[in-house]
Amino acid sequence: MKNILIPTDFSNNADHAISYALNVFKCERANFYFLHAYADEVYGPYHKVDAETFEKQKKTIADDSEDKLNKLVTETQTKTHNPLHKYEAVPAFESLVDALNNFADLKNIDLIIMGTKGKTASSKITFGSNTVQVFKYVKCPVLAVPDQYDYSQPKKILFPSNYMIPYKRRELKLLDILAGEFKAEVHSLYISDFVDLSHRQLDNKKFLEESLPHARLSFVTKGVENRAKAISTYITDHKMDLLVMVNSRHSFLEDMLYKSTIDEIGLSPTIPFLVMQNLSR
CATH class of the missing domain: 3.40.50.620 (HUPs)
Structure with a gap:
């Protein structure tokens, strides 16, 4: 329920x-x-x-x-x-x-x-x-x-991450349920010029993989550029249906939310946007 x-x-x-x-x-x-x-x-x-x-x-x-x-x-x-x-x-x-x-x-x-x-x-x-x-x-x-978005099943889900956040199992479970229900692809997008990951990043990436058993999970790396533009371009090029990001300390999303206006950073998703909170509850 x-x-x-x-x-x-x-x-x-x-x-x-x-x-x-x-x-x-x-x-x-x-x-x-x-x-x-x-x-x-x-x-x-x-x-x-x-x-x-x-x-x-x-x-x-x-x-x-x-x-x-x-x-x-x-x-x-x-x-x-x-x-x-x-x-x-x-x-x-x-x-x-x-x-x-x-x-x-x-x-x-x-x-x-x-x-x-x-x-x-x-x-x-x-x-x-x-x-x-x-x-x-x-x-x-x-x-x-978004008010102009016509409903379609979330078959393609974009999940940008730098793998620095220790994810919470409850919220990843929500993502896994959505992905499983719609047999969705989850594209984990890492924006970096560095291919090698630290031990922390590797552990968090492994935890992400283990926590999404019902998702068709893939890992994608793109070189460093304007992150908002990279995300928006990926959404358009790959026809994504849902954007998922984690709000935590020192994250890209936190930086976006604390701009004087959210539009300054340039992220204007035209698809539903799921924000998961890496905060105590």
Whole structure:
């Protein structure tokens, strides 16, 4: 049984992510939790009102959140008719990051699936601010789905790595399950001019291989160049369906996430992007 958490702001982007999630797990038993975090809506516009007015506004927004979530659950059940799936509405008077972290711990969530942008995000950016915050601070695997991406089975998965990270078995298990379910190729891409690996790299590479027994795993080395460009080019040239990266200290992904804007580094994947968190949970 998979526990899947899907944050929503009731935008088309969020609905698109829900549709992708239902397709990915359509043949598996899964609990889907639709979460709307509304603390920012309460605090944002009402800084200078009295306590009574604030509480009224808070209740109005809370009731609206619950009504929209219940409607979303009902509509999803009506459209899918999948006996393997269960749905639950989760209104949360918290910030998005806190709500996701707390609920992930409470329900032992396996994966968070969300859109790359929310209702207010510019079409010129790759990831909205909420998505970047979730990538950076939520201690759970996060799968971001571009709003223009039409669902196709993830038959080809790109996993760039420098083999310096001691992977976590739980998250590699998630990747192995996805690869096994779709009989997918996993391309482990190493960007370096050095062919020889250190003992640490060899151990981590071996652990990766042992942890993905159901994947059609291959190892690819490309010479050093702009890493974002190398990844984007590989995605296009090899028609990849899913990009997977690990967020950890001193990693390429961490560097990308801490730029003043994520687009400065030039990685603009047009395919779903799974971020695995090498953080304590």
